[in-house]
Amino acid sequence: MTIELTTEVPLVIDTLERLFQPSTIARIIVEGLGKAAVYFVLAVGLTLVFGLMGVLNFTHGAMAMLGAYIGGLVMVLSVSDGTGALVRIALFMVVLAVVFALLTGFGSAFEYSLIRPIYDRTPMYQILLTFGVALILEEVTRIVVLSQGIQPEPPWSGAMATAPAAFTERYDILGAPIRGLYAFEIVLGIVAVVGVWLFLNRTLYGLYIRAGSEDPEMVEALGIDVRQAFTIVFGLGTGLAGIGGVLLMWDPLWGPSALLAIDVLLYAFVVVIIGGLGSFKGTVAAAILVGIADSFTTWLFATGIVTFTGLPELTIFGLLVIMLIIRPQGLYGVEEVGGH
Amino acid sequence: MSVLELEDVHTYYGESHVLQGVSLDVEEQEIVALIGRNGVGKTTTLRSILQLTPPREGTIRYRGEEIVGKDTHEVSNDGIGWVPEERRMFGYLTVEENIRVAVKPDDDFEAQREYVYSLFPALDEFSEKEARNLSGGQQQMLAIARGMVGQNELLLVDEPSEGLAPMIVDQVVDALETASEDTTMILVEQNFPLAMELADRFYLIDHGTVVESGSTEGVTADDERIRRYLSA
Amino acid sequence: MLLSTTNLTKQFGGITAVDGVDFTLEDGQLCSVIGPNGAGKTTFFNLITGELEPTFGTIEFDSSDAGTVEITDADPATTARLGLHRSYQITNIFPTVSVLENVRIAVQAHRGNDSWRFWRNVNSFDEHFEEAHTILERIGLDNDANIAAQNLSHGEKRSLEIGIALAGDPDVLLLDEPTAGVSSEDIGRLTDLIDDVADDHAIMLIEHNMDIVMDISDRVVVLDNGELIADGVPSEIRESDRVQQAYLGGYGQDDESDEPADDSETGVAAG
């Protein structure tokens, strides 16, 4: 195994020294929060659909992928060299809206036409159905993208190029050079948190869905159109996935790519599970946890203290395993939901 | 004009033909009891009215309007409420949330909640508790409460006294009687004397059809018509 | 002594569901446990069978094949194998397998290591099937042996509940409101069944149907707010004022005069 983690005492001390410099801390925290924001936006849609409805939605990643590509397309078509930063950001907002609308619609249609007929079956089948649809979405995307002479595998740099320079530049925070994009992501992340919180707490949908996932028949009998509620929430979940995708479009760590279909899915799952099924609080906390852990290991790797190349993957799944072992129901999950 | 009319209703579970032509009608303000042995189709009758298991044949008219083929939530919003057998709590929701789901969005939640707690003080005590952690009887109370806060004009009550201590049963009886002043009711009750005490009329169901019906005046279990079907 | 608890206590967060209960069950007794809703009856059962762990207190059990053992922290599987079997207040069966299999699997559980004989076909264990059928006859579900348990009506499920508990060949049988939702006429049959079982088993019975309680119990204990407030033969309990205002609320006093308690009344204040 190629973990060349030297354990000579001096090096360890040296490591700690480097870690506790303000610049390092600042970098890890700010970048961590930036990533956390992305993870949250990617995961929150899944929390609605999976956590509340109990539908493990395998198309989540594929939807984010669509969001990224659609967003990229609009940007590429509308942005030229001359376009100023503000215009680009404005356009970005428009794209957010457009993609959100598009995918919410698409998601609702998908739920209405394919998932609704099988709610009476075990959740197993919803998992499988979405899994199949995810396969289809990814393949079709690959075909289309390729037919446009764009490689589906490395991120689509054309789209990433439309980011305003201000975002790709790096600013000095406590001596740590930090990419401008992170600030933007953090802002959007906060907006997302607030938005979803309002939806869950100012409307009764959250409640209806939770009740519905336990006993839809009973909810219906109480005069609530639970099917419609599910359709709406599933649509929103998909729309949020789309927004996540758009967010990734400018992020040099991601970018529009067919790989999102799987990567986003795995990350979102892990965040939701670590947070605890159906817990909004949990998702926020988990996103931050994963984000910080990510930026920390990235730092470890960058400095060459750890040169094990599998680190990123290992980080997230290691985290998942450890979490589930020490706290089976996740950060904010209901005891019994997790285990006995 | 009668509130509800069932005409020759046939209902199936998959292939098993459970309701084999049930006909009955319910008048404004009255309490009608459905009695019969286990497994004869009482609950199924209620489920058929709610369109939870829509009849394959026959018509069900609510205030003159055909409701077969409607969605359950539409039927419910027409003003038909349900207190199911076996409680059907939302186990992972708190007592209060359970009530919240039952109260119509446009209704005054606070008021309704207070009404419930005045009916069953035990629930007030546990309002923040997840329903699955309530005792069986407490769950039964919650189930009945849910049925009462829905602004219903017709309430379908399935075995309300099940699992309740004698004193609580009295409370429930009072509650139902108060409710019945402005609500019509269909009552499924195994406790025969209780059923007779509460209801104005009864329908006796056997093998998915109505075999006897009439006023509950002075009817006892050893009444010949009844005994024939009830006693083993 | 067959089963005994000392200072048995269970707290859930704030409330104390079971509060320092000292209780002893003797061989062959049929002991009813009554009390208001939320008094702690089901919790008491859950503590005995190990579904819940007591906050304080100990439980001892004199098993027919293992002798006297402390089962305070034993898990449900263990208590079951020792001979403590229960039925549930809220129907709890194997929904999609046949009624027969529901009972057979419970029979198999107390047949030593049969369950680990993975190299033998189940069908070669005839005695399992015979015992299962006997029980189905006893609970009157023999005709439904092959339909999926979930398709039984509520009342039929209640009978199956008892069947599964019986199949474990219990030393002590704990029944949690077995008659809930059973039509009055079938209650007669069910009561006979319990009575009959009581001949060769010790039984603890949670029941809100006072006629049954007063009719078949050798002994009645009353729980209120988790405390054991009364313990005695039915007649004593019926008279006890404390029990009256805690629970019965007039049962057995005035209506005594009305009509003699006959079949027609079986089921007063029951559910």
Added chain:
Amino acid sequence: MSSSDEHWIRSYGRDQFPHVLVVLGFALYPILLGVLNRTPLASEASAFLPGLTFMIIVLYMGLFAISFDFISGYTGYLSFGHAAFYGTGAYFVVLAANGQVPGVPEGTPFMVTMVLGATLAFVVALAIGAVSFRLTGVYFAMLTLGFAQVMYEFIRHWGYVSSNPTEGATISSGADLSIGVPFVDSLNFAVGRLSGDSFENVLGLGIDVSATMTSYYALGIVVLLSYFVMQRIIHSPFGKVMIAIRENEERARAVGYNVFWYKMGAFATSAFFAAIAGALFAAYAGGASPDNSFYFLVTADALIMAIIGGIGTLAGPLFGALFHEWFEDILSTESDGLSTYLEQLLPESVLTAEVAGLTINDFIGTFLDGRAPLYLGIIFVLFVLFVPNGLLGSIRDRLGGTVSKRFPAVLDRYRR
């Protein structure tokens, strides 16, 4: 008592009858192919029937899918990390064949190393299960997935397996792995299309058995045996407890089953056979790589096969595998397929005819070649929607239904 003995023996016989048919079908298939190839239908055959090489994949992937179904379909605990056991088996035999496993001398018969590898997987499963069975539903699935992915990362970077671990390890040439009775050369048959044994004019019947056929039959035997062992267990009292756990774990506990150990037993057993499948694959393919053994998409394949075949029916996944590979074959150009067939069949004029700026050729190139995943996705969705109990499941339902029918409701635990 004899009467009912006969009864269950007869019923057992009835159980076996379909098996006999299936086994015959598999056994005769290569011969059928051989015959067809001498008829005018040859090109159709090679285009639309699964070739022998694909049938071999059906065998080991089928076994893997069966082992997956054994735990997931019967106890209701979805083992999303099942690939870990498949990989363990595969890597173990490869490393053993290269003499890289301490204590296992080079040249140890494959039959032995296979069982050793499976035993290792058994132990690993016990370790993983000990932690994971504290959880249920989705949490269990995710935890097992987590473990598998961690192992995957580990194996991808473990320099010991080969100079280039991301690419996996191959069996050094010369070490041909053979299936049969250990230490009895006459009863051992080397597998692999090139390194395998071939026999000309068998028993003077003029039948030639190619190395491919040898591999096919050799693997087939192992798969068959494994299947019967698992089938035996399912029909045993132990199997009934597995189903009881799936149905209502709480009540199973309450009637006296220490469910934890039953779950552990079932999990470890399924891991054992998953490893056997992995070992067969590695032996036949002459090596293994992280991506074709430990990766979670390998589990996904097993899942797809199980669903298509009918989860909760032990044999179903094998048919699922058959269906799956059949598709792969038709849609891939490997040893001819649909597109090759079309290109040969359709006249040049048609192929180059423009339809909306796209020639049929382009179309084939874009939408057929190597697009199996797309169509599998579609088929899969159709199955979930319209054949929820899978091929075998639906058939059994017609025949009055068995476990497959009862699988639904079970996974309700996945809701909370």
Added chain:
Amino acid sequence: VTDEGNGTGDPDEQTIRIGAFQPTSGDLEYYGQSALQGFYCGLAYKYDDVEPVDTLSAGEYTVDPADGPTFEIILEDTAFDPDTARRVAEDLVVDEDVDILFGGTSSDSARRVIDTIVPETDIPYLCGPAADGDITVSDEYCHERVFRASEHTSMDARSGARYVAEEMDISTVQLFGSDNAFGRGGVENYTAVLEQSDDVEILEPRFTEVGYSEFEGMMDEAVDEGADAVGGVYTFQTLPQFIGTAMAYDVQIFGGFAELVTTQVLGGAVVEALGEDFTAEDIEESGLGPFTTRYHWNQYDNPINDAYIDMNVETYEQVPDLLSAGTFTIASALVQALEEAEDASSDAIIDALTGMTVTDTPKGENGYQFREENNQATSDMTVAYPVPTSEEFEETWDAPIMPGEPIETVAADEAMVPADELGCDRS
């Protein structure tokens, strides 16, 4: 192998069955296609009376020149997947019993085939365009029946490193590579050469997963340590992220110039950094390049190459690409071998190929020469800066950038791994 007629006699009546396996489907089909373009053109060039096969999808194709043997080419699709590659190669040998194997685009596939198939047969394997150095450098893989004309990563590295070390004034180099044989091998070679020049310091090389995207931290580290030049041994899956990040730093970026697809992506990264209408100067200032190229159409000026370019544009509507020269050459070498050999048996072909100097190649007459030791063909390499694609080639080279005029030609013997460093020696 030698089915009837092939044994001896006049080559003209013989049939040579060539089992080709290349990715002709999926995302990376372009690689297989450009490899095949080279091979088909190579065959066609050797005979005046045949055209290059123009369909590049799996199937059976026959090339039957009047004055040469009949070539039956059975082409199988690998979808760029090692397992599939192994399987189809096996099919070709077992079911189609071909006389020659040709293919292997991903180095993983090639190595898988060398590991599992080659030892079990005795037919020659014409490997290419798989570019991993080890295939012919390390004794793990090199084999007397495996021949490769295609240039490989060690050659990129050596010629690139040599230029960097000698021609550019840099003091400290940070090398990056993907964590697989391809990356590690390449980095080793850079290091080997750079170490020889004593005024260049080499930092501990860093390896990453394929597709890794977070190079910022590592670049910061490198710059802190004083790096003023970075080299990355990556395929197109990682290169854009790497270059994209590196260009933001004030360092010299060197490496190998890639084929069209990667260049498109790389071009994307350049556009991202420099904007739509950038100039050659912009690129040079941004520190991008110079890169070494194994072959690009505009790097060589000779009749064969000209004819080749015309033929390629004629048939496939694009200029020949990086990977095509090697496969052109291997085809040309095969024909040459068949002409020289007295029969078409494997052994004869192998004998003829061993140590052969290939006459007709895109790099000019006798441009490639097989080394006895490892059956790797040596050839010149060039070094060039990327420049915006000129109008002339807009139609036939569909990427924003292309290699400019070669600023240096590295002679074959300079570019190759020295004999004494070879892992294997078959001579």
